Amino acid sequence: MLAKITSAKNTQRAAMAFVWASGAITILFLLTIIIYIFIKGVPGLGWDFLTTPPAGGINAGGGISTIIVSTIYLIALTMGILVVPGIGAGIYLAEYAPDNRLTRFIRYGIDTLAGIPSIVFGMFGLALLVTALNFNFSILSGALTLVCLLLPTMIRTTEEAIKAVPRGHREGSLALGATKWQTIRHVVLPTAFPGVITGIILCIGRALGETACLYLTIGNYTGMPTSLMDPGRPLSLHIYYLIMDSNAPQKAMATAVVLIVTIFVINAVTNWLSYRFQAKMKGKPS
Amino acid sequence: MNTKMQIKKLDFYYGKLHALKNINIDVMENRITALIGPSGCGKSTFLRTLNRMNDIIPGARIDGEVVLDGRNIYDKCVDVVDLRKRVGMVFQQPNPFAKSIYENVAFGPRMLGMKRFVNMDEVVEKSLRAAALWGEVCDDLKKSALTLSGGQQQRLCIARVLAVEPEVILMDEPCSALDPIATLKIEELMQELKKSYTIVIVTHNMQQAARVSDFTGFFLMGEMLEYGDTTDMFSRPKNQKTEDYITGRFG
Amino acid sequence: MSRYFIDKASKNLVFLCAFASIIIFLTIIVFIFKEGLPAFERVGFFSFLFGTEWRPSLGQYGILPMIVGSLYVTFGALLIAVPLGIGCAVLLAEVAPFKVRTILRPAVELLVGIPSVIYGLVGLLLVVPLIREIGGTGFSIAAASIVLAAMILPTIISISEDAIRAVPRGYKEGSLAIGATHWQTIWHVLLPAARSGIAAGIILGMGRAIGETMAMIMVIGNSVQMPVSPLDSARTLTGNIAVEATYAPPDHMSALFATGVVLLFLIMFLNSIALVALKRGGRLRHAR
Numbered sequence: 059m060l061a062k063i064t065s066a067k068n069t070q071r072a073a074m075a076f077v078w079a080s081g082a083i084t085i086l087f088l089l090t091i092i093i094y095i096f097i098k099g100v101p102g103l104g105w106d107f108l109t110t111p112p113a114g115g116i117n118a119g120g121g122i123s124t125i126i127v128s129t130i131y132l133i134a135l136t137m138g139i140l141v142v143p144g145i146g147a148g149i150y151l152a153e154y155a156p157d158n159r160l161t162r163f164i165r166y167g168i169d170t171l172a173g174i175p176s177i178v179f180g181m182f183g184l185a186l187l188v189t190a191l192n193f194n195f196s197i198l199s200g201a202l203t204l205v206c207l208l209l210p211t212m213i214r215t216t217e218e219a220i221k222a223v224p225r226g227h228r229e230g231s232l233a234l235g236a237t238k239w240q241t242i243r244h245v246v247l248p249t250a251f252p253g254v255i256t257g258i259i260l261c262i263g264r265a266l267g268e269t270a271c272l273y274l275t276i277g278n279y280t281g282m283p284t285s286l287m288d289p290g291r292p293l294s295l296h297i298y299y300l301i302m303d304s305n306a307p308q309k310a311m312a313t314a315v316v317l318i319v320t321i322f323v324i325n326a327v328t329n330w331l332s333y334r335f336q337a338k339m340k341g342k343p344s
Numbered sequence: 345m346n347t348k349m350q351i352k353k354l355d356f357y358y359g360k361l362h363a364l365k366n367i368n369i370d371v372m373e374n375r376i377t378a379l380i381g382p383s384g385c386g387k388s389t390f391l392r393t394l395n396r397m398n399d400i401i402p403g404a405r406i407d408g409e410v411v412l413d414g415r416n417i418y419d420k421c422v423d424v425v426d427l428r429k430r431v432g433m434v435f436q437q438p439n440p441f442a443k444s445i446y447e448n449v450a451f452g453p454r455m456l457g458m459k460r461f462v463n464m465d466e467v468v469e470k471s472l473r474a475a476a477l478w479g480e481v482c483d484d485l486k487k488s489a490l491t492l493s494g495g496q497q498q499r500l501c502i503a504r505v506l507a508v509e510p511e512v513i514l515m516d517e518p519c520s521a522l523d524p525i526a527t528l529k530i531e532e533l534m535q536e537l538k539k540s541y542t543i544v545i546v547t548h549n550m551q552q553a554a555r556v557s558d559f560t561g562f563f564l565m566g567e568m569l570e571y572g573d574t575t576d577m578f579s580r581p582k583n584q585k586t587e588d589y590i591t592g593r594f595g
Numbered sequence: 596m597s598r599y600f601i602d603k604a605s606k607n608l609v610f611l612c613a614f615a616s617i618i619i620f621l622t623i624i625v626f627i628f629k630e631g632l633p634a635f636e637r638v639g640f641f642s643f644l645f646g647t648e649w650r651p652s653l654g655q656y657g658i659l660p661m662i663v664g665s666l667y668v669t670f671g672a673l674l675i676a677v678p679l680g681i682g683c684a685v686l687l688a689e690v691a692p693f694k695v696r697t698i699l700r701p702a703v704e705l706l707v708g709i710p711s712v713i714y715g716l717v718g719l720l721l722v723v724p725l726i727r728e729i730g731g732t733g734f735s736i737a738a739a740s741i742v743l744a745a746m747i748l749p750t751i752i753s754i755s756e757d758a759i760r761a762v763p764r765g766y767k768e769g770s771l772a773i774g775a776t777h778w779q780t781i782w783h784v785l786l787p788a789a790r791s792g793i794a795a796g797i798i799l800g801m802g803r804a805i806g807e808t809m810a811m812i813m814v815i816g817n818s819v820q821m822p823v824s825p826l827d828s829a830r831t832l833t834g835n836i837a838v839e840a841t842y843a844p845p846d847h848m849s850a851l852f853a854t855g856v857v858l859l860f861l862i863m864f865l866n867s868i869a870l871v872a873l874k875r876g877g878r879l880r881h882a883r
Contacts, residue, residue: 178627185848267710325705
């Protein structure tokens with residue numbers, strides 16, 4: 059009996075050690091990536107780096123000014139196209155969709171889209187937008203491809219934010235004689251607003267990190283894009299080219315620092331907004 | 345005393361469930377009508393048929409008529425949205441919008457397009473006074489409605505309804521989420537309000553019904569077993585089940 | 596009255612938005628199949644799937660090496676990420692005190708936010724040289740598995756943690772009350788009860804692993820060969836598409852689309868298993 063108890067305790071000790079080790083290794087993964095990037099990348103940063111264009115060449119001189127502009131154009135165009143259909147579809151699913159086959163099919167389509175890998179979107183963009191529709195390698199092609207990729211995320215987060223608004227708000231509004239759309243526009247949406255914004259910022263964060271679908275659609279151009287039909291190169295792709303085509307690990311690291319810091323800031327903003335949204339839903343204590 | 349609403353042979357179904365059976369009553373103008381009965385017997389469902397709030401529930405079906413000032417509200421050509429202006433509702437859980445006190449009260453008139461014809465500040469003040477809330481909030485109408493206490497929020501919801509100038513006010517257990525003092529305030533408010541409005545209240549609190557109402561209806565299992573003058577019903581109930589409920593033998 | 600018009604019009608507008616997502620979905624699926632079909636017809640479905648020679652210039656399109664590459668890398672990633680992931684999930688759900696959790700959970704979320712190209716970058720500069728010390732060029736299945744494991748770890752951790760937390764408290768309390776140790780409770784009661792959720796997390800991680808492109812092409816070597824040892828370099832299905840799509844003539848392009856079709860089927864297959872696992876888990880919980 060005693061032997062059994064001690065062996066159980068020994069097993070527990072070993073298991074707990076493993077469990078703690080897993081946590082430590084996970085943190086190690088994170089720290090390795092972050093510290094390595096920062097140690098190698100921060101020395102390359104500087105005002106010059108951010109404001110001069112890349113100079114090309116085998117060792118890739120210059121900075122990332124045009125890259126930053128390219129990225130901003132891309133994200134702005136993507137979000138500009140994404141927001142209305144994404145939020146609209148989210149409103150439809152949360153407020154109007156009846157429980158029938160069409161709705162189930164719509165949800166199935168959205169769920170499937172969510173699972174398609176980025177490179178397949180890229181292929182689709184390449185064949186349809188770049189070639190067939192003659193948009194060529196351009197920021198427009200890249201943005202449209204990104205929109206297809208991000209649509210499920212935008213729709214889901216909007217739908218969830220709207221569903222989080224308590225039923226009482228809707229009933230109170232309808233009972234006063236407001237129409238359904240008035241209820242949505244003046245009561246539900248304003249209340250769900252922080253949640254919807256969280257979704258938008260989430261999509262921006264994901265768009266910044268995307269590479270594969272843009273690899274095949276946005277082209278490979280390091281100059282300053284002057285129109286949306288110009289090719290471009292966002293930060294994520296620039297990192298790839300710097301290390302794979304040229305041989306410039308330092309520049310790649312520095313660019314990586316810029317990208318990571320931007321994404322982390324965006325994540326922090328999303329978390330803060332999300333926290334505020336929860337607090338608002340619960341109301342302030344009276 | 346005029347009849348404001350007549351309910352004739354009303355049957356109501358949630359899908360296959362026969363929730364209300366052959367209800368026939370007259371709701372008197374400028375009086376308080378209370379509906380009592382044990383939980384789950386259809387009181388709230390019945391209340392919601394009076395302003396067609398059950399329309400938004402899928403699978404809801406109705407037979408019979410609900411006549412308001414001579415017209416059946418379930419007629420094909422009736423404007424539901426306008427009906428809900430005339431027949432307002434206050435809910436069991438206070439549900440102020442996540443907006444300021446001012447915005448909450450102004451919401452109804454704005455949505456109905458009354459904005460062009462009225463001075464909104466006056467409407468808001470008048471409604472808050474009628475709901476006996478003005479004195480407590482007049483110093484800061486821009487404050488969020490969610491910062492008010494439960495009783496204040498409920499009176500705000502009443503003010504919100506009053507702002508659209510209804511004729512009938514439906515109240516679905518308006519005090520069940522409130523403390524006794526807030527409850528008392530609302531009961532006093534109701535006596536004031538009945539001078540200008542017709543009130544129908546659902547309550548699980550029999551003493552409240554006895555205190556407050558002029559007419560009472562007793563619901564059991566989707567049927568209205570007895571309906572009449574409140575004092576008569578509580579002192580000499582005609583139906584045995586009514587007497588059992590009132591004396592506390594069940595429910 | 597105009598507000599009724601607006602009411603009706605807006606209902607139609609938002610429906611159109613939802614419908615647009617269906618249009619996009621159908622367009623993509625139909626397009627990919629349509630473009631991939633010629634390759635299947637020309638090469639023959641089974642010779643495409645099981646052929647071992649991929650030489651576009653000679654008109655040979657067999658993707659078996661890539662299928663093996665994808666599966667090998669995914670398996671390797673799971674080998675690392677599943678024990679670590681479940682262990683970390685147990686740590687977060689059951690073992691770690693509050694202070695540790697407040698550090699660990701944000702850390703896991705941070706890992707999710709790191710773009711794949713940066714995983715590839717660190718993999719290329721840190722992991723590949725390390726593997727080179729052991730043997731080969733360093734561009735290998737092993738390197739790719741390690742990088743992929745880091746990428747899918749957060750998915751497995753968060754879904755598993757949720758699954759463990761969702762186990763009714765009664766299970767845990769019942770076990771402890773009869774004198775079982777904490778670990779015995781975790782191992783014999785909690786983990787089995789959470790197994791559907793954990794399985795779903797693993798399968799979702801698998802789906803992500805198979806769909807990963809950029810990090811893969813940076814560390815796996817991209818050579819078209821049947822990998823045998825983990826130190827061998829290889830090519831994934833996704834890498835196959837990425838590396839050749841920009842310069843492929845129509846016949847070749849069709850074969851790449853066909854690769855995409857195979858990829859899609861693989862992922863859809865995995866996702867449906869995950870859905871079934873999740874639903875079963877839900878029913879188990881509701882049964883109490």
